[in-house]
Amino acid sequence: MKNSMKSIWCFFIPLFLPSISFGEAVSRSPTAAPRFPGIKAEFNNAWSNAITRDQKLNIMRDTVGKGRHAGEPVLNRMFKNFDPTFFILDPDLSGVKENVKFIASDNRNKSKGHARELIYANSIERDGRFKMISIGEQRKYPNLVGPEGSSGKLITKGESDLSFFHKETGQKIRMEVKNIKPSTQISNLKKYKEQIIKMRYDLLSKGELQVFANRHEVIRELKDFAKEHGVKVVENVSSKTDPKPPSKSITSVLNDSEIDCRNKARISALTGSTLQASVGIYFAIQSAIRLKNGIEKFDHSEGATFRVAKDGAFFLSGLSFVSGQAANMALQNPKWEKSKYLKNTFRYAAKVGIAFAVLGEGFEIYSYVRGYPTPRDFWRGQSSMAGGLVGGLVGGGLGTALFVGKILVYVPHPVIKVVGITLMTLGGIHGGSMLGEAGANRLYKFQDEKTEEKFTEILKKHYAMN
Secondary structure: OHHHHHHHHHHHHHHHHHHHHHHHHHHHHHHHOOOHHHHHHHHHHHHHHOOOHHHHHHHHHHHHHHOOOOHHHHHHHHOHHHOOOOOOOOOOOOOHHHHHHHHOOOOHHHHHHHHHHHHHHHHHHHHOOEEEEEEEEEEEEEEEOOOOOOOOOOEEEEEEEEEEEEOOOOOEEEEEEEOOOHHHHHHOHHHHHHHHHHHHHHHHHHOOEEEEEEOOOOOHHHHHHHHHOOOEEEOOEOOOOOOOOOOEOHHHHHHHHHHHHHHHHHHHHHHHHHHHHHHHHHHHHHHHHHHHHHHHOOOOOHHHHHHHHHHHHHHHHHHHHHHHHHHHHHHOOOOOOOOHHHHHHHHHHHHHHHHHHHHHHHHHHHHHHOOOOOHHHHHHHHHHHHHHHHHHHHHHHHHHHHHOOOOOOOOOOHHHHHHHHHHHHHHHHHHHHHHHHHHHHHHHHHHHHHHHHHHHHHHHHHHHHO
């Protein structure tokens, strides 16, 4: 009996095994087969024929809904089925088309990453204070050197996840959207340092604020590296509108970004005002010294009158520029930013300063035509002024590069920036003025030597003939 039962099992088991194996193959084949190639082809064909916003939103719904790692949960929970009242991002915005397509990717990380980028971009657009520029912009870099310990391969290409700007100030921002755990950061540290090196380049070359936004905590070494390169790191950023602490919403990140935009705008305004005020200070001081000497030696002659009038006009011009730029500096203080008096002073002082400068130069030229200053004195003065302006631009430019992030990423206090730029500008003006005057003196000295040589030659010929 036992032997007969064994023979029966031995007969039936082989019959069932193939069917079980085949059944498993059938059930697994739909999930094992890649979906993305077919979805991508359908997407490209449909998008090429779509014209209206509604048509493109329907394609986006269909594509995301078919994705292996997206589907209905991502479509409805994250994107609210692309309801036009919720999803206000323009489907024709640069990068949206490619982004939506890859949400349907068979690669889980790629699908999640592109979905996160798109929901952040829509949140930025919905916020109202910012405007999206592009998603996934491809960028080229001029052979950047990688971080210490890298293979030595130069960095030439990269991608900006999100590019947008602050409407109030016009300040552009680049945001890198990450979902990397601390363990992954450690194992791929060089990769993320390379990313930060590229962001540093964009900070300097494009003037964009740089934000490294990660879903998880960021390890200390990476945070320190980012700070050294002027890149702001934001941790625990969630795609939810109201996440539980320690997570923070994209709105919270944008609140901090708005503060950074306004601070940078204030620093830019302070920098420009410092440069112009420094020029005004220098010329006001120089004109005041000449005006004092002219008044002390005033003899009521026409030439003396023109000199005093010219120096007085340049002195008032310098004061006007200083007062206008001082008002603009004061406006950068939130306590005084709404002051009508300061706004009007800034608005009209520059115009008054230009008018006095033109008047002073007019006195100078007219007196030269009348023959009061000698050509040598006239061109020496003009060379000194031109040299001072060029020197001020050079000195101010170097001061700006040094104290506003081109060379030094971190400067402790805005006062240090203002003082540093002022000193560099004044030094440049003084040095340029001296070089300009010295150049004019050298030219006239050369002409004097040539004249003396000609005169000596004439005398020699004259006495040789006699």
